[in-house]
Amino acid sequence: MLVRIDAELDPRLEIAEVQRRLYRARGPAVLFTRVKGCTFPLLGNLFGTSERTRFLFRDALESVRTLVRLKIDPREILRRPWRHFGTAFAALHMLPRHVRRGPILANETTISRLPQFVSWPDDGGAFVTLPLVLTEHPDQPGWRKSNLGMYRTQLSGNDYDPDREVGLHYQIHRGIGIHHAAAIRRGEPLKVNVIVGGPPALTLAAVMPLPEGMPELLFAGALGGRRVRIISRDGWPAIPAEADFCICGTIDPTRTKPEGPFGDHLGYYSLQHDFPVMRVEKVYHRPDAIWPFTVVGRPPQEDTTFGEIIHEITGPLIPSVIPGVHAVHAVDAAGVHPLLLAIGSERYVPYATERRPQELLTQANAILGQGQLSLAKYLFLAAKEDDPTLNIHDIPSFFRHVLERVDWRNDLHFQTRTTIDTLDYSAGMGLNAGSKLVIAVAGQRKRTLATALPPEFRLPDGFADPRLVLPGVLAIRGPRASLKREDAEFDPATVRLAEQIELPDSIPLVVVVDDSDFTARTFENWLWVTFTRSDPASDVYGRRSFTNRKHWGCAGPLIIDARLKPHHAPPLVEDPAVSKRIESLAVIGGPLHGLI
Secondary structure: EEEEEEEOEEEEHHHHHHHHHHHHHOOEEEOOOEOOOOOOOOEEEOOOOOOHHHHHHHOHHHHHHHHHHHHOOOOOOHHHHHHHOOHHHHHHOOOOOEEEEOOOOEOOHHHHHHHOOOOOOOOOOOOOOEEEEEOOOOOOHHHHEEEEEOOEEOOOOOOOOOOOOOEEEOOOOOOHHHHHHHHHHHHHOOEEEEEEEOHHHHHHHHOOOOOOOOOHHHHHHHHHHOOOOOEEEEEEEEEOOOOOEEEEEEEEEEEEEEEEEEEEEOOOOOOOEEEEEEEEEEEEEEOOOOOEEEOOOOOOOOOHHHHHHHHHHHHHHHHHHHOEEEEEEEEHHHOOEEEEEEEEOOOOOOOOOOOOHHHHHHHHHHHHHHHHHHHHOOEEEHHHOOOOOOOOOOOHHHHHHHHOOOHHHHHOEEEEEEEEOOOOOOOOOOOOOEEEEEEOOOOOOOHHHHHOOOOOOOOOOOEEEEEEOOOEEEEEOOOOOOOOOOOOOHOOOOOOHHHHOOOOOOOOOEEEEHHHHHHHHHHHHHHHHHHHOOOOOHHHEEEOOOOEOOOOEEEOOOOEEEEOOOOOOOOOOEEEEEEEEHHHHHHOOOOOHHHH
């Protein structure tokens, strides 16, 4: 499960490319012992497979699942006490253990001596890609109101003062934001610890969608099977005693600096924007410290494994948190936040002869009001009663179910000028701004989806290369998008397509793309292109569209304009020279042979 690479590799681009190839090959975790310009070894692909992640937490994972089940129904422990004998011990592990000293305080260093890890050619500098950022609530100091989150940390580049400043980037709906707001209200600096390494349970706990107010340190103890050792320092957040590195500093609550760009998990660069800047006070590291890292980019990447294990642990909680909802799936291939699929119950007016979405719309509002789920752009919601076997993780079948039943005149529900993912530029409205579309279906099947285009099908001028991606879904190559969002509300070419296209009801969805061959080559390509490159309010069109009492609908087909547009962030592309260098190391006899 773990191999060493003793050949010297550059932390700028080379190691990241090895990591991406390792992940695609389902390779082992790798310890890079000779890192150019740095004395610390790097560890990559630790969470590269679900099997390895489960192995890391094999002694505690079942107890954690049991704790989740008991959260759903605590009476279960009374009904079957013999099944939960070890649960009390798991709960005891949750409480952090205070210690006076630990390995983390053994040595000090500087920011410039840390690994200057760069993942993508146009990244704005070196970043910590597995940062564990620990803050405490200024109004209630102590670990009980702490937040441990994975907020990216820029170590160099831009106009940061070398060795004295680092950048912090966090998205909305993150726990650190509550602490930052409190610091602003109090007019005082926010004290921050950026932790790297240590027990792997800290890393997984930092990305768990825990209820607001529940410290991630508690969950890390349960997941790791032992209490997290923490060192308390007067007036500062706790430091995990067994961490590998810890950068301690303060955020001036009113001061920002440009941060980024950075290749991110949607598969594009998040661009340079002003974000909080952290003044560095101390940089600690333990003896023989190892720097763990990951690489983010177009899914799937290593963070895909985080999503899988998170769903495995927390998925059973969904029905207890949102009544009537049976399952929710944030689709990794679409960049996680852009696309949600959900299954709910439609129980309103059960005596109605013609069922339509009603309770599902109540559930949609509840889903979009839950933490990070609120960042979604598209939510497809189906009624369990129409097909009890519907599986939310069989995504092609789920789309087939929806498209067989959808009525574009009634089943489209928009939210405009609202919040979306900080990393999503599809709306062209600035950070955190965009729209949402709920597509909810209930009732009998309305159509049989086509598996071939009608022989007489023709496209308007400027559009070409129609490809059926899956039954009922057509990808079309459109002209290059040149319109800036501020110039006009809608694209004239796509408006013309909506006016002129003639398709049977058996093809209810059309997606306009830059390259229909690429889009149709794999289902994952279609998901990524469609839902990362479109904003519902700006990019959804339809044949014979109408607005009635501020409700928008169309006769169909529905058209999504998923071309790259001038206001979009550029997609991630590897450096060809670096790729060639890595391939040369993978030949027979090379240090990477057999790994990638």
